[in-house]
Amino acid sequence: MIRPVRVLRVALVGFGNVGRRFVERLPGPYARVLRAAGARVVLTAVASAGHGRAIDPRGLSAAACLAAVARDGSLDDLHRGPPVRSTLELIRRAPADVMVEVTPLDPRRGEPALSHVRAALRRGMDVVTANKGPVAFGRRGLLALARRHGRRFLHESAVMDGAPVFNLLERCLPGLRVRGFRGTLNSTTGYVLSRVEEGASPADALREARALGIVEKDAAHDLDGWDAAVKGCALANALMAARVAPAQVRRRGIRGLSPALVRRAAREGARYRLVVRARRARGRVQVSVGPERLAAGDPLAGSGSDSALLLDTDLMGEIAIVERGGTVEQTAYGLLSDLVALVRPAAPTRGPRRRRTVP
């Protein structure tokens, strides 16, 4: 059977660890998955913070883009047409159907991702992002904007990379009400505490985590719980229909935890982890972040950079999803899974279908 192939022109905004891994895999395994879904991706624009910007309506070569930044050169050399002076200008001019947004975030403001997403939706592009900022700071408004433009705003990899958390509830757990959740959502603190349990110093452990590419540009965002707070808001807003912003989160980081305490807990079979909690209280959803001692057997008590989310639901009790060893590989997969959702038509969420009946 010959199926028409849809060409999906992609503008990639952000070309750090995740963006590069995504582009590396685009011609290989990701192309295979997209082809099976009926689409062929053409990369028509790439914007990087430190390595320039390029637009080419005929398609940019993945290898050339990667080579340009690998030798510390500039994407500008691959650009065709009048110069592009800013990322926002690139979003406005890119000949693309979808923007994939993976820039580093200021977790206190959700920028610049929030502005990028708005600009792309206004321009009539679909948006796929691994960025938690827009989800935490503006999900409701962005969904409304997307609807007005007949586009979609997808963000599965904003929390726990490509492990399904947003889609899990929407696609697999119909009718459930989430009463609250607990999660270990920050890989860096998980990794650091795990290495401290094994005897490493916090400073060494952080250096190792940085070498793995899982630490935020400013490590304080991880250690002081900002990353976790923003992810907690993103989840609360999406899964519990909350309207909570990171500034409202009661937040404590892991810097105050003594290594001796962490090691003693480990000897007793328990584990300290940075835990995000959300619950309904007096008609509102409250989100908090802080270190907690987790008993053995708790789904959140994973090792290293594992992350986990435990949902407390009305009809299905407690259910958890766990991602082992969060890497940029897994974040990049989340982008792919959203691209597949764009090409597969969405199932209407309501309404009966016609059927024949048994007499």
Added chain:
Amino acid sequence: MIRPVRVLRVALVGFGNVGRRFVERLPGPYARVLRAAGARVVLTAVASAGHGRAIDPRGLSAAACLAAVARDGSLDDLHRGPPVRSTLELIRRAPADVMVEVTPLDPRRGEPALSHVRAALRRGMDVVTANKGPVAFGRRGLLALARRHGRRFLHESAVMDGAPVFNLLERCLPGLRVRGFRGTLNSTTGYVLSRVEEGASPADALREARALGIVEKDAAHDLDGWDAAVKGCALANALMAARVAPAQVRRRGIRGLSPALVRRAAREGARYRLVVRARRARGRVQVSVGPERLAAGDPLAGSGSDSALLLDTDLMGEIAIVERGGTVEQTAYGLLSDLVALVRPAAPTRGPRRRRTVP
């Protein structure tokens, strides 16, 4: 907006712990969820192994069915029309659109569930089952039969109750290849080992598990790994496109485990659990079941009747889903989630949609 409500006539086959919980919740929370999906359920037939059978085209009262079995009476008193001599006859005669199948299973043969599912599909009913037997012994054939009759065969709660395992891969992890999996899929052995860790004798622990309603009619099916083997095959066949039958599973149960060994492991932070494994070897999928010592932090090392499935995937690394404290409540929810899938149209899994493009 007024939406047409579709009436979904249900024949319930099997009226044990799960069937009763399902019927209890049908008029309340489940009706709310189904109403939101555009459907109203009418229970038109119920078959029980020890308490008779009833058909009523006008609808059976949930309360009356529950009362009949609670006072050790018979469903026969609620029946209208010529007598029904067998469950298969009930399936052939029930004025129903969907059969919900929850009979106890002979795990060595997959019966009688397999015959029930075949009969219902041949008659043109959709089928929803919490039964692992048909999935392990005949999934491929049953899907083909369903297709021929334009019907669906759904079985989310066959493994890990209503926690999404089959749907997780299909709906949330597009394009992934499952290289193998590990799972703690049998609640009874999990509960027994957990209580033995705490000092209980295996016999007492089993008695407690029985009181919770999680033990198979014949406890040997749990303790000797039959239940786990059948579930492992169901998963391997569905998630890895295998063709493996329970008789081919290398299977060891937990009876040979000494309580002293289990307790010593627990003191060292580890846990013995009955683990199902599947992996590809020499072009085939091999499934095995046996007790394993799990390190702290392993997503499978949960407590009590927790169950977990860890998928090893090509593009997304390792990802696990955990259900805490498996109860009949959670199995019943799985039936509901499949009923919702029946009323919501399935998304076509391939093919491009039309869209406007950005110039």
